[in-house]
Amino acid sequence: MRFVIGLAAAAVALATAAMPVAAKEWKTIRIGTEGAYPPFNFQDSNKELQGFDIDIAKALCDKMKAKCEFMAQDWDGIIPALKAKKYDAIVASMSITEERKKQVDFTDKYYQTPARFATKKVGGFTAVTPEALKGKTVGAQSSTIHANYLEDLYKSKGVTVKLYGTQDEANADLAAGRLDGVLADSVVLYEWLEKGDAGKCCQFVGPDIKDVKYFGEGAGIAVRKEDKDLKQQFNKALAEIIKDGTYEKLNKKYFPFSIY
Amino acid sequence: MTTTPHPEAPPTASGFFGEARTGDLVALALAAVIASLVLSDWPVAIGTWLGNDIFVRYWPRLAEGLGVTLQLVAISIVLGGLLSLPLALARFRNRGFASTLAYGYVYFFRGTPLLAQTFLVYYGAGEFSDTLRGIGLWGFFKEAYWCVLLTFSLNTAAYQAEILAGAIRAVPRGQWEAAHALGLSKPVAFVKIILPQAFVTALRPYGNEVILMIKGSAVASVVTVFDLMGATRLAANRTFDEQVYLWAAVVYLLLVETIRRVWDLIERGLTRHLRRRA
Known part of the structure; x- marks a missing residue:
């Protein structure tokens, strides 16, 4: 009996070990x-x-x-x-x-595609360096490269960083005036800014951002x-x-x- | 005319809380630990000692988040408590505008999820930002923190009103009658006789509400407030390491355990007239 169990166990072990090798x-x-x-x-x-x-x-x-x-x-x-x-x-x-x-x-x-900032057409900012944005509030989607970029390079320079579950929520807060700007993928922002009414409030600002360390x-x-x-x-x-x-x-x- | 002798003081055990117990010390120690978590960074030293890089890097943010959570819960419980008194009183009227309003208020806030209410206030206010700007309220609604504090206070007020109304109802009618017989006016009878007795009944449900609020406050993290849960999510997202959630769970447990023990203490104080004298 014990032999049978041992054999079965060995067979299972063997099969498990073999699995990653066999192309699924x-x-x-x-x-x-x-x-x-x-x-x-x-x-x-x-x-x-x-x-x-x-x-x-x-x-x-x-x-x-x-x-x-x-x-x-x-x-x-x-x-x-x-x-x-x-x-x-x-x-x-x-x-x-x-x-x-x-x-x-x-x-x-x-x-x-590169990342880019967007800001309000009226009362927005014009320069996007951490120093220029000191005292401003910017948003991004949480656990994105954009969030990491803001958290690492902007937060320590006195920029308030707010993170959202989805990009749409961040955009809504920019439109409402809770944020001075958002950082996101340029194509995603393009879609929001250029198509539909919601993004009419706002525009691109600053250059494409391609820092490989953050944006991969x-x-x-x-x-x-x-x-x-x-x-x-x-x-x-x-x-x-x-x-x-x-x-x-x-x-x-x-x-x-x-x-x- | 003979003066009546001063009536003997009611029988009480020594002190507000009675004899000190080891449980009291534990409650005090727990409260001190929580305060030290927010105010000092000894956990970081322990993390360094254990060689846990993630803890060393992200604990300070969790500690900051814990401070925000404590603030949110403490302030909203107090504000909600103040608001709950008129609500509970209005609930006692059989008819009339105030009674209907209070009924509708409690009905709405108890009947919908806190998450939905928070979204409604935060993004709802965002939709009407121009109007709010026009009437000078945007400064308030612009900040996620104030939106959350408002929602939490309104929400807990509904629950506390029900707790209070139930507890007041539980005080025997005879107490009202006795007060009346002594020539006390209704407001005085309410404040000095009915309310203190109602608090004894309400204490446990209040403790429950505080605990629910502590856990419910995690909702703040979905509207950009970095409370304990928000800081935890940020750390978990950056590190892809779920152990962060475990730390947060331990901190929440610690909070709830402290509340439980403090509540034991308060109950002993409020029911001291029911204890036998040694």
Whole structure:
């Protein structure tokens, strides 16, 4: 009896040990995204996830001959939920940074856009250095590269930093006049400032900000560190959609300029 | 005319709290620990000693957040308490505008989530910023801290009004009648006779409300206030290390345990007339 149990235990141990080696077939890939970051990912009026991130993920899944299932997850918990295996990959405009690389693996970038400040058209500021913004209040979405940038470089210089659950909330507070400015991805801000009425109050200010230490090397798809094969498949598919023009088509669908 | 001898003082055990107990010392020690968490940075020294970098880096922000949480809870409980008295009194009227208003107030604030109320006040005020600016109230509503304090005070006032109204109702009618027979006016009877007895009944539910408020105050973190929960979330987001939530849980536990023990103390003080003399 004891022998049988021992044998069974050994078999289980062996199977577990062998698992990461055997290439898992990714027939279904569960993809986590935020769903509150237009135009990259958002929920339309039918609660369907839409946006550039979603379209890119669908194109990649087509190339990989896999079925993609999308799920929305609050930004704050998006990496912990990946590690907890709620889904297998994050396609949510996540910038590839050193800090995040310690937690998850990233594919090659699938787009790269700079960060920029926005401020009120009336009574806003004109210079965006930490010294110039002393005494002002600026906002960003929490646990983003923009939040880290403000927390590390601006807060110590006497700038009040406010952090929000979503970018929309930060924008709303800028429009209401609670914030003097926001720092966010330039394309996300472009969408808000140029399309629709809500952003009419405000405008871009200052240059593009590309500090690699904070803003990384563009947005990539995050996967768990043990899923090297999934990362490879994503990279291969990514190269293919860039080569065959699918990427360019999707880019044009959303933006009149290249964001790669 | 003979003077009546001064009536003997009611039987009381020695002092407000009676004999000191070890539990009292624990309560005092806990309160001192919490104060020291906010005011001094000894935990950082311990973190350094343990070699816990994350703790050393982020504890000061948590301590600052703890201070904000304590402020929010203390101020809103007091303001809510003041507001609850007229509300509770209005609830005693059988009809009339004041009674309906108080009923509606309690109905709304107890019937909707604190989170929804906070969002409503904060982002609602944001929507009407121009109007508020026009009437000079924007300075108040601009700050997330004041919005949160307002919401919390209004919310706890509703709960406290119900606690108080229930406790006043629980005082036997005979007490009113006895006061009347002694020639005391209604307001004097209410303040000197009814209210003190009602407080004995209300004490435990009040303690409950304070504890709920301590935990509920974490809602402040969703509208940019860096309370204990807000600071914790920031630290967890920066480090991707969930141990931060564990520290916060320990601090919240510490707060609630302190309240529990302090409440034991206060109860002993308020019920000292019910104790046998040694």
